[in-house]
Structure formats: structure tokens, C-alpha cells
Amino acid sequence: MVKPAALKKLLPLLKGIRLNDVNQIYSKSKSVRLQAGDHFVKEGSSKRDVAFIFSGLMRYYEVNEKGEEITTSLAWEQQFVAPRNVILFEQPSESYIQAIEPTHLMVINYDLMQEILESSPKSDSLRQYFMLQRIALLSDRVRSFVMLKPEERYLQLIEQNPSLVDRVPNKYIANIIGITPVSLSRIRNRIASQKK
Amino acid sequence: MVKPAALKKLLPLLKGIRLNDVNQIYSKSKSVRLQAGDHFVKEGSSKRDVAFIFSGLMRYYEVNEKGEEITTSLAWEQQFVAPRNVILFEQPSESYIQAIEPTHLMVINYDLMQEILESSPKSDSLRQYFMLQRIALLSDRVRSFVMLKPEERYLQLIEQNPSLVDRVPNKYIANIIGITPVSLSRIRNRIASQKK
DNA sequence: CCGTATTCTTATCTTTTGTTAAGCAGATTT
DNA sequence: AAATCTGCTTAACAAAAGATAAGAATACGG
Numbered sequence: 001m002v003k004p005a006a007l008k009k010l011l012p013l014l015k016g017i018r019l020n021d022v023n024q025i026y027s028k029s030k031s032v033r034l035q036a037g038d039h040f041v042k043e044g045s046s047k048r049d050v051a052f053i054f055s056g057l058m059r060y061y062e063v064n065e066k067g068e069e070i071t072t073s074l075a076w077e078q079q080f081v082a083p084r085n086v087i088l089f090e091q092p093s094e095s096y097i098q099a100i101e102p103t104h105l106m107v108i109n110y111d112l113m114q115e116i117l118e119s120s121p122k123s124d125s126l127r128q129y130f131m132l133q134r135i136a137l138l139s140d141r142v143r144s145f146v147m148l149k150p151e152e153r154y155l156q157l158i159e160q161n162p163s164l165v166d167r168v169p170n171k172y173i174a175n176i177i178g179i180t181p182v183s184l185s186r187i188r189n190r191i192a193s194q195k196k
Numbered sequence: 197m198v199k200p201a202a203l204k205k206l207l208p209l210l211k212g213i214r215l216n217d218v219n220q221i222y223s224k225s226k227s228v229r230l231q232a233g234d235h236f237v238k239e240g241s242s243k244r245d246v247a248f249i250f251s252g253l254m255r256y257y258e259v260n261e262k263g264e265e266i267t268t269s270l271a272w273e274q275q276f277v278a279p280r281n282v283i284l285f286e287q288p289s290e291s292y293i294q295a296i297e298p299t300h301l302m303v304i305n306y307d308l309m310q311e312i313l314e315s316s317p318k319s320d321s322l323r324q325y326f327m328l329q330r331i332a333l334l335s336d337r338v339r340s341f342v343m344l345k346p347e348e349r350y351l352q353l354i355e356q357n358p359s360l361v362d363r364v365p366n367k368y369i370a371n372i373i374g375i376t377p378v379s380l381s382r383i384r385n386r387i388a389s390q391k392k
Numbered sequence: 393c394c395g396t397a398t399t400c401t402t403a404t405c406t407t408t409t410g411t412t413a414a415g416c417a418g419a420t421t422t
Numbered sequence: 423a424a425a426t427c428t429g430c431t432t433a434a435c436a437a438a439a440g441a442t443a444a445g446a447a448t449a450c451g452g
Contacts, residue, residue, distance in 0.1 A: 064343060072342050088332055124320040131327040136284055138334035145341040145374045146268050147260060150439080169399065178341045183439050185401055345440095346409085365429065379409050381431055 021120045028116070029108035034099035040107075041083045041097040048110045050082035056103025057167055060095045061175075069096075071175040074168060080130070082110065101167065145178060151187045153177040217316045224312070225304035230295035236303075237279045237293040244306045246278035252299025253363055256291045257371075265292075267371040270364060276326070278306065297363065341374060347383045349373040 032051070034040065040051055040058065058081055061071045072095065075081045083093035087110055117123035144153050154177055158165050164173070174184035228247070230236065236247055236254065254277055257267045268291065271277045279289035283306055313319035340349050350373055354361050360369070370380035 062343065070343055072339060084335060088328060124324075128320070128323065128327070131324070131331060132284060135327060135330050135334065138331065138338055139280060141338050142334055142341070143268060145338070146371060147258065147266055171399070175342060180440060181400080182402090182441080186439085189401080367429070376410060377430080378411080378432090382409085385431080 017117070017120050017122050017126060021116055021123075024116050025108060025113055026106075028112055029106045032105040032107050034103045034105065036100055036102060037098065038103075039096055039098045040081065040105065041093050041095065043093055043096055045083065045093045046086055046091075047083075048086055049107050050080055050087065050110045050113065051105040051107045053077055053079050053081060054104040054106060056099055056105075057101040058097055058099050058103060059168075059172055060097050062095050071172040074164070074172070074176065076167075081105075100169075100172070150177055150179045150183065151190070154184065154187055155191070213313070213316050213318050213322060217312050217319075220312050221304060221309055222302075224308055225302045228301040228303050230299045230301065232296055232298060233294065234299075235292055235294045236277065236301065237289050237291065239289055239292055241279065241289045242282055242287075243279075244282055245303050246276055246283065246306045246309065247301040247303045249273055249275050249277060250300040250302060252295055252301075253297040254293055254295050254299060255364075255368055256293055258291050267368040270360070270368070270372065272363075277301075296365075296368070346373055346375045346379065347386070350380065350383055351387070 032040075034056070041047070041049075043063070053075060055077055057074065057076045059071045060073045060075070060081075061069045064070055081097050083095060083097065085091040085094050117126075144156060148156065154173070157173065157177060170184055170188075171181040174181040177184070179187075228236075230252070237243070237245075239259065249271060251273055253270065253272045255267045256269045256271070256277075257265045260266055277293050279291060279293065281287040281290050313322070340352060344352065350369070353369065353373060366380055366384075367377040370377040373380070375383075
């Protein structure tokens with residue numbers, strides 16, 4: 001069970017959903033606190049849990065054939081995280097989901113949440129809203145890979161999410177924009193010397 | 197109005213939707229035939245039309261600041277095309293959508309279609325199905341940019357869509373995987389000489 | 393506060409990609 | 423059939439990125 005104070009942050013997202021349903025979801029959810037480095041999901045897991053991030057910062061990563069961890073995306077306050085393969089395709093997770101800051105989650109079983117929302121009159125529009133958000137985000141990201149050079153992707157990323165620069169190690173940022181940490185370091189160097 | 201024969205291709209996608217609604221959508225749609233090179237959508241357009249591709253092949257492209265056309269994605273039979281900015285954000289289209297083969301479309305106004313589907317009991321699950329498809333596709337593509345090298349992206353693309361190689365000019369394929377046509381040509385050369 | 397670990401930077405070298413231009417091949421038009 | 427156009431390849435060079443390693447800076451735990 002999650003504390004009411006923390007719940008307030010979730011409420012604006014749930015407008016339109018019956019208070020009763022919200023309460024029911026809350027009562028079935030559990031509050032989880034992770035330290036930096038702790039995992040919410042590990043590769044191979046089939047646990048059908050989703051989490052809402054009250055506070056903190058997480059990354060998705062996969063391990064490639066060379067054994068390197070490649071960070072594929074980030075998630076922070078007010079966002080949901082869930083193992084894509086498990087929820088979308090009912091397959092084991094291909095990714096790890098790990099806290100990289102002290103993180104406070106609300107965790108609930110996906111199917112249980114769906115069940116509760118099933119009857120709610122606004123649940124479809126809520127779901128649709130979240131899916132649209134996701135589609136917009138993903139297609140923007142695809143567009144950035146097709147249309148922009150690495151340096152431009154970096155500038156766009158920090159412009160759209162200024163707070164990330166301070167919170168996320170550059171080696172993760174580098175992966176996110178599809179380059180190596182060494183290369184990002186050079187790009188940052190180039191940008192800094194151009195500014196002078 | 198679209199010919200019944202062509203409609204059969206759309207039907208499996210619409211299972212669950214009332215026949216009456218399907219008929220109504222059909223009656224409000226128009227059949228459009230494009231030649232290779234013709235546009236369904238041009239940059240700046242705010243027309244809220246979506247199209248279902250009965251046959252043929254189309255590309256989305258944008259013109260960058262150098263005046264080059266950059267192909268951002270492809271769509272073919274049994275898929276919907278629509279100007280993302282217009283439908284998602286009610287803004288003018290940032291993209292062109294162009295036929296690159298003789299293409300047969302069913303075109304309908306997006307809002308009109310929504311209106312008809314509004315009352316249909318299964319419309320939400322249908323919409324959800326399409327959105328999930330889109331999310332899966334997009335996140336796979338993002339993953340390919342983060343995890344794979346250009347050569348691997350090319351091999352994955354032609355493995356997952358073998359027919360594209362024969363139908364789509366390499367210069368478009370190159371854009372899709374985020375490289376230049378010249379670079380793709382070299383990659384193809386490398387692959388060919390490794391095989392020997 | 394010191395020592396350790398992690399991350400970031402810098403350097404060197406190799407590989408790949410971008411750019412530009414030229415030649416070639418296939419298709420289209422007249 | 424000749425001329426034209428378009429797309430693909432190849433070449434040469436410049437620019438950028440990958441790989442590896444070493445040093446500097448920062449964060450972290452005792």
C-alpha cells in the first residue's frame with residue numbers, strides 16, 4: 001500500500017477514472033524503494049508487474065553479445081516502467097530495468113490493474129492517452145536517428161531534458177543516442193570549444 | 197466508394213467491429229489510385245485524412261535544411277498511413293507521404309471514422325491493437341539504432357522484410373537505417389565479398 | 393579524510409562513414 | 423534506336439566514430 005501523500009502525484013494522470021477504481025488500484029499496489037543499482041526487472045523475468053515512478057530515475061539496458069551493458073532508455077518521475085516483452089508479447093523480458101538514483105515506485109500487477117480498470121468508463125481513453133504519448137516519443141526518437149547527426153541528437157536531448165545532464169552518467173546518454181561514451185566525450189569537447 | 201473485392205483485405209483487421217459500422221465507413225471513404233511519385237500528403241498540409249493501403253508501396257519523407265529528401269519510413273499493403281503531426285498533435289504535417297509504386301488507397305477523414313466507430317463496442321480494442329502494433333514496431337526500430345551497427349540494421353531489415361529489397365530503391369533503405377546511400381552501397385559490397 | 397572505484401577525458405590508431413564526383417547500368421522517353 | 427534520366431557503384435579524400443589504453447577528475451565507502 002502506498003502513502004496518500006505520494007499518491008497525489010499520480011492523480012492528475014488518472015482524471016476521469018472513478019475514485020473507487022483508483023482506490024482499488026492503490027490498495028492492490030505496493031510501495032517499493034530502490035537504491036541506485038537495484039533492479040526492478042531482470043533479463044528473463046516474466047513477472048507481469050508495472051511500476052509508476054514517484055521519484056527517482058531508472059534505466060533500461062540490455063547486455064550485448066560482447067557482454068557490454070547498453071542503455072536503451074531512461075525513465076523518471078511520473079512515468080511508468082514495464083518490461084516491454086512481457087506486457088506486449090507475453091515473453092520473458094529482454095531488458096533489465098534498474099534504478100540509477102534512489103527511486104520510489106508504486107508496483108502493481110499489470111493484469112490486475114487492467115481488471116480493475118476494465119469496468120471504468122474512462123479507462124480506454126486513459127490507456128489511449130498513454131499509448132499516444134509513447135508513440136509520439138518513440139517516433140520522435142526514430143526521427144532523430146534518421147534526420148540528425150550524433151552531435152545534433154545530443155543537443156536535442158539535453159535541450160528537451162535539461163535536468164538529465166546532471167542526473168545521468170554520460171556513458172548512458174551516449175548509448176541513448178547510439179554512440180560510444182568516448183565519442184560523446186569528444187562531441188562535448190567540440191561543442192565546448194566552439195562556444196568560445 | 198471502394199469496390200467490395202478490395203474490401204476483403206481490410207475485413208480481417210476489423211473483426212469485432214459491427215458490420216453496419218464497417219459499411220458506413222466504406223460508404224464514406226473514397227478509393228484513390230496513385231502513380232509512383234504521386235503524393236497522398238504534402239508538407240504543411242492539415243487535411244485530416246487517413247488511408248488504408250490496399251496495394252502498393254509508399255514512403256514518408258522530410259526535406260532537411262540542405263534540401264535533401266530523407267525517407268523516414270515505408271508503408272505497404274494492409275497498413276494505414278496518416279500524417280502523424282496532423283492526427284496526433286493537430287499540427288501541419290512535417291512529412292510528405294508519397295507512392296513509390298502504383299498504389300491503391302482507401303481514404304477517409306479521420307474524425308469521421310472515429311465518429312462512426314465511437315459507438316461500436318469493439319472500437320477501443322481495435323484502436324488499442326493498432327497502437328500496440330505501432331509501439332512494438334517503433335521500439336524495435338529504436339532498439340536497432342541503439343544496439344546494432346548499420347550493417348546489422350541492414351541485414352535485420354532485409355531479413356524481416358525480404359520483399360522490400362526488390363521493391364524499394366536502396367537510397368530509401370539507406371535513409372531508413374540512418375546512413376547515406378553511398379555507405380549502404382559499400383556495406384552491400386562488403387557483405388557480398390564476405391560471402392565468397 | 394584517505395583510499396578505492398567509477399566515470400570522464402585525452403591520445404593513438406583503425407575502421408567506418410560522409411562528401412563529392414565520375415562512370416556505369418538499367419529504365420524511360422521521344 | 424538514340425538520348426535522357428535515375429539509381430547504383432566506385433574512387434579519393436576528409437571527417438567522424440570505434441577500440442584500446444592511460445591519465446585525470448569525481449564520487450563513494452570506510
